[in-house]
Amino acid sequence: MYTFIINYCERMKILSAQQIHGWDAYTIANEPITSVNLMERAATACTDYITQQNFFNKPFKVFCGKGNNGGDGLAVARQLLQQHFDVSVYIIEFGAAGTGDFQTNLQRLHELTVNIHFIQDEGFFPVINKNDIVIDALFGSGLNRPLKDLSAALVQHINQSEAFVISIDVPSGMFIDKSSINNAVVRANVTLTFQQYKLCFLVAENAENTGKLIILDIGLLPGFLNDIETVFQTADAASIQHIYKPRKPFSHKGSYGHALIIAGNTGKMGAALMAAHACLRAGAGLTTLNIPSAFLNAVHSHLPEAMCQLRENGLSFEKINAVGIGPGLGTGDDSLQLIEQTLNEYKLPSVIDADALNIISTHKRLSRLITPGSILTPHPKEFERLFGKAENDFERIDTALKKSAELNCVIILKGTYTLIAQNGKGWFNTTGNAGLAKGGSGDILTGIVTALLAQKYHPFEAALLGVYLHGLAADIALEKQSQESMIASDVVNCLGAAFGGLLMG
Template sequence: MKLYSAKQIYKADQISIKKEEIGSNELMERAALQLFNWMHLRMQGAPVKIHLFCGIGNNGGDGIALARHLVDHGYNVEVYVINYSEKRSKDFLINLDRLKDRKVWPHFMNSDDELPEIGREDIIVDGIFGIGLNRSPDAWVVKVIQHLNNSQAFILSIDIPSGLFTDQGPEDFEAIVKSNFVLSFQTPKLVFFLPETGKYIEQWEVLDIGLDPEYLRVTETDYELIGKNEVLTMYKPREKYGHKGTYGHSLIIGGSYGKMGSVCLSSKAALYSGSGLVTSYVPKIGYNILQSSLPEIMVLTDADENELTDINIEIEPTVIGVGVGIGTSEATVKALSSFLKTNKLPLVLDADALNILSLNKELLKNLPEDSILTPHPKELERLIGKWEDDFDKLAKVKKFSKKHKCIVVIKGAHTIIVQNGKGYVNTTGNPGMATAGSGDVLTGVITGLRAQGYPALDAAIFGVYLHGRAGDIAVESTGFQSLTASHLIDNIAGAYLDLFKMPEQPVVEEENQPS
């Protein structure tokens, strides 16, 4: 699913209006009806008080139009217009007149007005600001927003939580509505999935308001949302006459004294993701550990007992995953440097391999094109430097990815995969995956997919999706706190099977028929 910018959504509005030969107020009415139908389906006329807080732009116009439909269906409604400017949009004024025709008179709130009383059992509809907001609200409007947040009432935001910018980071974190639910027109917004801004949205749903499908289809976006439908097109089925050599040979290079578990996790994950063969290259101390814990894999050892000092590979793997548990000792840095200068095979780099690169940035020029880097936030900071906000971070990652012709997997609640100026936002995963070894498993999954012939970008996107989906399946039986990296590996199979699982259909009870 494409994630459109505010500018692209505005253009979609204009093209839709022109092609359909309708007025902009008709498009607003379409949006308001979708909002009303969503609420009415769930509320069914419940005697709850609904407070609609509307701005004086088009987002406020959506709220005013929604209020009219709620009034027409007997709901208990109070409408407040946040009078933050003398300017009013044309469609806001049209819908204000329609509401007044119902003898409903909104409360126009100004800077010196008292804040209305809101009960905990009431519902707030937030329509103060929309996707066009480009500056922080005035101080008195911020107080209104804080009043809504402190009310403990359920907050439903129209299109985007008021106070959030669509395409830039927040200036004032106190000036943002904390929404329990967002009904987003046509597409979710990128800010729903970023660490700094996603915390203002508990849940969201897209409402199709009928924007021009051709424009939406042909328009390229900087970001896409990745779910099951997107990864299904990447999936490579097994061949009937395939053999273990058909599905590639993964080499996992890693480990040091006390850190052999990471290699076990990565190697096992590569195997479970479908790699035909898996070899681990470890210090001698890891030989017995790997051979006894993973009988399906092969093991090669470094000359040193406790750490990697000379990465000398006598096999020809398909892809190499390197970095898990290797440490950053002087000898290991030297070994990795020598390896990178001669290696031509596809790479997946994680953990201490990334830390070594960040301390020796001249080594980045030795990475094969389309190498996949999988940093967590601190590792990423060491690679690209500090960032001001999430948008600045994404801009820096895009620049880094272009410069070094690599793929960067920004690990987090919604992992984002970046290649050559484009980002892919993952939808699977949960807080239980914030546990030791989770990243090692991801390295193995991506390496295993790459070994099977998946293009680098597909391997990164599909690997992140499978990893998160395995976590979502596992957490149903473990809970967040008890989820471990091993549970993720155990549920990779379930993540694969889930790709082809049809959604459950709702049970429709038949009416009693006369005998």
């Protein structure tokens, strides 16, 4: 089994709604701190953020439910009033009593203002002006069913306004760990969430509703995380540093492996060049490109460090430590043959990308030939061609976890927060930026991960480190480029600084 276990990254676990609740309770019991004081700490973190923004004394309209998310909203409203802001509070009324901490905060707020309104039906909705700042504290991690009736109408009312919206913990109506597609969900400009990433913030389908995500530290005790099992984690600098193996002074090119990149075809030779360039820059001892002979001169003039195998002469895996196959290969019969031969003859893990994945999608029998430990690097469209259409991002992620276990492979599902799935568990990468949304980015990722495999990183480590470095290099490229102007070669040229960044943490 190619499962690789990392357990030194406790604080990056992604929790379910129930576990989040458990973490609050653990902190309350063990710090110890009262529940209402923990709420005060969460509210203070929100108020501090809000008051540091340039809202130029605009009026605040704070919308609260009657759970603890609403309690946060009431505490924020009080703290803003204490700082002399103009604050009105609106509480959605379902007839039931609020939670204890909600009631305590309501009492505290009553001592400061009478500007508190209960919304019993749509007639009570206030006019929301363009100039208002809306604080959305209707529902948080306790949401247990889609919003409907009055609460859905209120969310729609907020969304129809042109006001700037700040959601506390989560945009109201959004589920923490499952899809909220087609539900009524607040469309926030900023979401102030507590302590950790939540799964809902890592998927593209929620991006428009989340707006800018700010993670506020509210001092939940890290000890809780030691003993809990999660399906997902994020990869942080500390975990990546553990993976990274610095080069040894008494080493030679043979110490770092020989990578073979099988890529490129007429009209798409750039993909092969970019993958090989990235492979060289990511540290492979030797890099060989398998290409049609017509492009030999192009490779020698652009990448003199790379060696070439001529495709017409067949494939050779002699002394090859890692294969990367697919970028710019095309989907013709010649490529099908190349892939079939690679899957049949090469018995170490490979990186399988782009057209190689597309060919496997149309010749499903090939998936049975994939060597255990191989790394598949689909973007969402390639993923769907391989494994079927998903109803939403959460379903796609779930399929990636299942397929990684079934095929005994690592699956890199590319996206803003790329998922690295292995044996039913998932890691999300947090480096990178929208400058990577461009042709060539995938080709260089294949080159980087192939180079790391050649250097004898475990496939899961190669995937995690490769994706992290790829994103970090893109972040560093922003020092000289914009997200618009950045091209894949800029990212490759920043790999040196990215490796350097690993050492600094």
